[in-house]
Amino acid sequence: xxxxxxxxxxxxxxxxxxxxxxxxxxxxxxxxxxxxxxxxxxxxxxxxxxxxxxxxxxxxxxxxxxxxxxxxxxxxxxxxxxxxxxxxxxxxxxxxxxxxxxxxxxxxxxxxxxxxxxxxxxxxxxxxxxxxxxxxxxxxxxxxxxxxxxxxxxxxxxxxxxxxxxxxxxxxxxxxxxxxxxxxxxxxxxxxxxxxxxxxxxxxxxxxxxxxxxxxxxxxxxxxxxxxxxxxxxxxxxxxxxxxxxxxxxxxxxxxxxxxxxxxxxxxxxxxxxxxxxxxxxxxxxxxxxxxxxxxxxxxxxxxxxxxxxxxxxxxxxxxxxxxxxxxxxxxxxxxxxxxxxxxxxxxxxxxxxxxxxxxxxxxxxxxxxxxxxxxxxxxxxxxxxxxxxxxxxxxxxxxxxxxxxxxxxxxxxxxxxxxxxxxxx
Amino acid sequence: xxxxxxxxxxxxxxxxxxxxxxxxxxxxxxxxxxxxxxxxxxxxxxxxxxxxxxxxxxxxxxxxxxxxxxxxxxxxxxxxxxxxxxxxxxxxxxxxxxxxxxxxxxxxxxxxxxxxxxxxxxxxxxxxxxxxxxxxxxxxxxxxxxxxxxxxxxxxxxxxxxxxxxxxxxxxxxxxxxxxxxxxxxxxxxxxxxxxxxxxxxxxxxxxxxxxxxxxxxxxxxxxxxxxxxxxxxxxxxxxxxxxxxxxxxxxxxxxxxxxxxxxxxxxxxxxxxxxxxxxxxxxxxxxxxxxxxxxxxxxxxxxxxxxxxxxxxxxxxxxxxxxxxxxxxxxxxxxxxxxxxxxxxxxxxxxxxxxxxxxxxxxxxxxxxxxxxxxxxxxxxxxxxxxxxxxxxxxxxxxxxxxxxxxxxxxxxxxxxxxxxxxxx
Numbered sequence: 001x002x003x004x005x006x007x008x009x010x011x012x013x014x015x016x017x018x019x020x021x022x023x024x025x026x027x028x029x030x031x032x033x034x035x036x037x038x039x040x041x042x043x044x045x046x047x048x049x050x051x052x053x054x055x056x057x058x059x060x061x062x063x064x065x066x067x068x069x070x071x072x073x074x075x076x077x078x079x080x081x082x083x084x085x086x087x088x089x090x091x092x093x094x095x096x097x098x099x100x101x102x103x104x105x106x107x108x109x110x111x112x113x114x115x116x117x118x119x120x121x122x123x124x125x126x127x128x129x130x131x132x133x134x135x136x137x138x139x140x141x142x143x144x145x146x147x148x149x150x151x152x153x154x155x156x157x158x159x160x161x162x163x164x165x166x167x168x169x170x171x172x173x174x175x176x177x178x179x180x181x182x183x184x185x186x187x188x189x190x191x192x193x194x195x196x197x198x199x200x201x202x203x204x205x206x207x208x209x210x211x212x213x214x215x216x217x218x219x220x221x222x223x224x225x226x227x228x229x230x231x232x233x234x235x236x237x238x239x240x241x242x243x244x245x246x247x248x249x250x251x252x253x254x255x256x257x258x259x260x261x262x263x264x265x266x267x268x269x270x271x272x273x274x275x276x277x278x279x280x281x282x283x284x285x286x287x288x289x290x291x292x293x294x295x296x297x298x299x300x301x302x303x304x305x306x307x308x309x310x311x312x313x314x315x316x317x318x319x320x321x322x323x324x325x326x327x328x329x330x331x332x333x334x335x336x337x338x339x340x341x342x343x344x345x346x347x348x349x350x351x352x353x354x355x356x357x358x359x360x361x362x363x364x365x366x367x368x369x370x371x372x373x374x375x376x377x378x379x380x381x382x383x384x385x386x387x388x389x390x391x392x393x394x395x396x397x398x399x400x401x402x403x404x405x406x407x408x409x410x411x412x413x414x415x416x417x418x419x420x421x422x423x424x425x426x
Numbered sequence: 427x428x429x430x431x432x433x434x435x436x437x438x439x440x441x442x443x444x445x446x447x448x449x450x451x452x453x454x455x456x457x458x459x460x461x462x463x464x465x466x467x468x469x470x471x472x473x474x475x476x477x478x479x480x481x482x483x484x485x486x487x488x489x490x491x492x493x494x495x496x497x498x499x500x501x502x503x504x505x506x507x508x509x510x511x512x513x514x515x516x517x518x519x520x521x522x523x524x525x526x527x528x529x530x531x532x533x534x535x536x537x538x539x540x541x542x543x544x545x546x547x548x549x550x551x552x553x554x555x556x557x558x559x560x561x562x563x564x565x566x567x568x569x570x571x572x573x574x575x576x577x578x579x580x581x582x583x584x585x586x587x588x589x590x591x592x593x594x595x596x597x598x599x600x601x602x603x604x605x606x607x608x609x610x611x612x613x614x615x616x617x618x619x620x621x622x623x624x625x626x627x628x629x630x631x632x633x634x635x636x637x638x639x640x641x642x643x644x645x646x647x648x649x650x651x652x653x654x655x656x657x658x659x660x661x662x663x664x665x666x667x668x669x670x671x672x673x674x675x676x677x678x679x680x681x682x683x684x685x686x687x688x689x690x691x692x693x694x695x696x697x698x699x700x701x702x703x704x705x706x707x708x709x710x711x712x713x714x715x716x717x718x719x720x721x722x723x724x725x726x727x728x729x730x731x732x733x734x735x736x737x738x739x740x741x742x743x744x745x746x747x748x749x750x751x752x753x754x755x756x757x758x759x760x761x762x763x764x765x766x767x768x769x770x771x772x773x774x775x776x777x778x779x780x781x782x783x784x785x786x787x788x789x790x791x792x793x794x795x796x797x798x799x800x801x802x803x804x805x806x807x808x809x810x811x812x813x814x815x816x817x818x819x820x821x822x823x824x825x826x827x828x829x830x831x832x833x834x835x836x837x838x839x840x841x842x843x844x845x846x847x848x849x850x851x852x
Contacts, residue, residue, distance in 0.1 A: 002506065003533070007526035010509045014518035080428065083436045091575075092440035094779045100433035100772045107429070108743035115744075129744055149517075317534035318541075318555055346526045351804060353520045358801060375784060378777060 004346050005300055011349060012293045018149045019289060023282035024085060025095070025144045028078045029157065030275030032137050033164055035071040037268050039137075040171040042068050043130035044261065046116050047175055050123045051182055065113065072106060075137075079103075091147035098143050102136035109133070127175050132389075134168055146367050151359035153281055158366050159212035160274045166204030167267045173197040174260035177239060181253035185246070186239045192400050194240055200406075207366065216273055223266045232259055299342070317343075369407045376410035379417055430772050431726055437775060438719045444575045445715060449708035450511060451521070451570045454504045455583065456701030458563050459590055461497040463694050465563075466597040468494050469556035470687065472542050473601055476549040477608055491539065498532060501563075505529075517573035524569050528562035535559070553601050558815075560594055572793050577785035579707055584792050585638035586700045592630030593693045599623040600686035603665060607679035611672070612665045618826050620666055626832075633792065642699055649692045658685055725768070743769075795833045802836035805843055 042064050048057045079099050112129050115121040121129075141164060145157035176194050180186040186194075209217045235256050239248060373395065380391040399409045468490050474483045505525050538555050541547040547555075567590060571583035602620050606612040612620075635643045661682050665674060799821065806817040825835045 002502070002529065004526040004529040007505070007509065007522045007529060011519040011522035011526060014522060018519070076428070079433070083433065091783075093437040093444070094783065096433045096437035096440060097772070097776045097779050100430040100437060101776055103428065103430040103433060104743045104769060104772075112744055132743075317530045318538055343530060346523070346530075350523045350527055353523050354800065354804065357517075357520065358797075371784070374780065378780065 003303060003342065005296060005303065005342050008342075008346055008349060009293065009296045009300060011353070012289060012296060016286060016289045016293065019153075019282060019286045021085075022148055022150060022153050023279070023286065024082060025147070026153070026157070026275075026278045026282050028075075028082060029141050029144050029160060030272075030278070031071075031074050031078045032141055033160070033271045033275060035068070035075045036134055036137050036164060036168070037271070038064070038068040038071045039130055039134055040168070040264065043127060043134075043171065044174060044178075044257070046126050046130075047123045047178065048257070050116060050119065050121070050126060051179075053119065068109075072109070076106070091143060095140065095143045095147060098136070098140045102133070102140060105133040105136050123179065127172075128389075131172060134171075138165055138168060142367070142370065146364060149360065150285060151356050151363050153278070153285065154360055154363045155211050156213075156274065156278045156281060158363055159208050159210075159216075160271075160278065161367075162204045162207040162211065163267070163271060163274060166201045166208060167264060167271070169197050169201035169204060170260065170264055170267070173201065174257060174264065177235065177260065178253050178257045180239050181235075181248050181256050182250060184248050184250045186242055186248060188244060191240050194236075196396060196400060198236065211363070211366065212274070213277070216270065216277065219273060220270055223270060228259060228263060232263065235259070296345075372414065373406055373410045376413040379413060429729060429768065431722060431729065431768050434768075434772055434775060435719065435722045435726060437779070438715055438722060442712060442715045442719065445579075445708060445712045447511075448574055448576060448579050449705070449712065450508060451573070452579070452583070452701075452704045452708050454501075454508060455567050455570050455586060456698075456704070457497075457500050457504045458567055459586070459697045459701060461494070461501045462560055462563050462590060462594065463697070464490070464494040464497045465556055465560055466594070466690065469553060469560075469597065470600060470604075470683070472552050472556075473549045473604065474683070476542060476545065476547070476552060477605075479545065494535075498535070502532070517569060521566065521569045521573060524562070524566045528559070528566060531559040531562050549605065553598075557598060560597075564591055564594065568793070568796065572790065575786070576711060577782050577789050579704070579711065580786055580789045581637050582639075582700065582704045582707060584789055585634050585636075585642075586697075586704065587793075588630045588633040588637065589693070589697060589700060592627045592634060593690060593697070595623050595627035595630060596686065596690055596693070599627065600683060600690065603661065603686065604679050604683045606665050607661075607674050607682050608676060610674050610676045612668055612674060614670060617666050620662075622822060622826060624662065637789070637792065638700070639703065642696065642703065645699060646696055649696060654685060654689060658689065661685070722771075798840065799832055799836045802839040805839060 042061070045057045045061045045064050049061055082099075083096070108129075112121075112126070116126055138161070141157075141161050145154060145161045148154035148157050173194065176190065176197060180190055180194070205220070209220065212220075235252060238252070242248065376395060377388060377391040380386050380394060381388060384391075384394075386394065395406060395409050395413070398404075399406045402409070468487070471483045471487045471490050475487055508525075509522070534555075538547075538552070542552055564587070567583075567587050571580060571587045574580035574583050599620065602616065602623060606616055606620070631646070635646065638646075661678060664678070668674065802821060803814060803817040806812050806820060807814060810817075810820075812820065821832060821835050821839070824830075825832045828835070
């Protein structure tokens, strides 16, 4: 007759499987972070190249492309490894679907680079292509965070995702500002977009701090040097508070770009630290679960060796008052004492899993914001036949016009869903 | 260079894995439903045997025990099968943990039966033991519903769980009423408990109707025969509205028991129908996904056979406006047209998975009620050193005294968590 212990072992095996998958996904996230950083640099360099009609950054670009190709190969390999491992993670389907979405973007990189090198594309379109590709990579990281089954690891992944997203907004702000200063003027549409990028990145970094450990959050605060921040805020103020028609000093373009770049490069060190901590946490959690499993298996063998024990638990289940049992003495204790300690182990595990599930729900709630925005975008795309970019722009524009947060506008759109006309037939 | 299509295939494989696991879990739920029904009958029969000091139902009990042993063997086998299959379902650990919890209860059945046969246990304690065991089996069904990754299947599992839970409350009401009539009186504590069982079962059946298909909900309504309902309500009124001290007609005990039994037996037919529909749905969803997979794989081979295609998608990704593409012509269309249709497939799948995730969240929210009650119970157990039974009783008593729903009391308890003293050291 099989005892509860065998299924306690089965439960632990499931946990270990899930943790090992999380370790692979976390590894993937670190690899993606490195590629995203490389693409952000490439985007900046390409813009300077395009703006200067090839006068500047031609050599830097060659070096950066070589770097990016290596990083891309690592990401591709991680994708294939995930596929080879079967990836039966909870949301494996969604994760693979995001990868399927981003791969054409990676495949398109050589053509994008050719067009940039031949000046067949302007800086705006080049930026848009990189933004789209990086958004696709971030969506993979988002799914990895959303699919995590361990609350502590999920928490770090949420911190990592928000940090990466915040860094990407900072990168977009660099491009936006560089273009404004280079052109010598800032129109109100660009000012609005710029302010939106500032608000979005601040929101992301707040989220990151909420979900990260004290150590890495401290590192982040320490990296924000007051003198650099003051200079950045000064340049932001000059460009964003300038009335229409005021001429901007085009020399500030380089100052702005260099300042932003220092800040973004400093962010990468924190990203690496986050990735390293994530790896360490996955390893520690897996080792812990394996240790527990070994203990349970030893106990199972003890039980199998002693036939008399299988008959004892009945009285325990029937007379068990659910109260505090005597302290369990582990595998060394035989008979009713052993069975009582197994019952207590089952109860402990069940409580632990329940507490983990509750905490996981809380952590994942932090990801709902993005999901709501995605859902509102989907609704607009279907009902107004908009592209994804157009839908996002519409939401953002509404948020700016009404001085509301994007998430609030998304909620209003979803709440008004039934008032929208039915999906037009295609 | 790998195309997005390979990962579309990987995503589908994950979906199929998850569906196959869901099919096994659904099968298990059907098997558990049958055992629970058997145990409910055995509980009723044992009570009559105990109350009549062996004068009645001795033969019926022997037959029922034989029946229950077969049903139990089927459940045990399904548990082991799930273990052998590795059960890497999203919440596999929680599911196995519930099984680990319920197994000692099944192992204790022979001893429980021996005590009943030897009249070493009274009807109240016997009922309590069966209630506890059935609650453990229902917890397994709950986890199965909570872990489902397909919203439609999850919906049916939620309906099934609520139906089974409602039926169990009906079974407890049968025992409660039979004991009241048999003793010739009803005290106010039993009246309160009885009214609580009525309210709880009605709530469960409403939930069941909310989440079940029109066909099975109609079957349920049709099974509720007005004459039977009227008779049941008459007996409920006689017993529950009787002032303290009023003597009840002990002959009504049998009338009550038989009426309830007819009603509960009719419920089993609906349970079987629910289980059959669940199986059919799992099969249909799996077949659908397999069909799609075969189509994708054929397309993959087409792509592999034509080297020229891998180079084409770049322009599509770069120039793609996200708008409506021309209708895709499937595998027969080569070149950009084919790539465009793949891009559209990736987009469709991503939208479908997102919509499924959203709907799943909605369906699972229906399970939160029970989770909140479990969480409040856990809090009381920890802070007031209560057994699970005592914690549940305390919540229920508070709900009755304050004329509030159990879920509202649970929410208040959780909201007041920080005011509770710290967990006493053990």
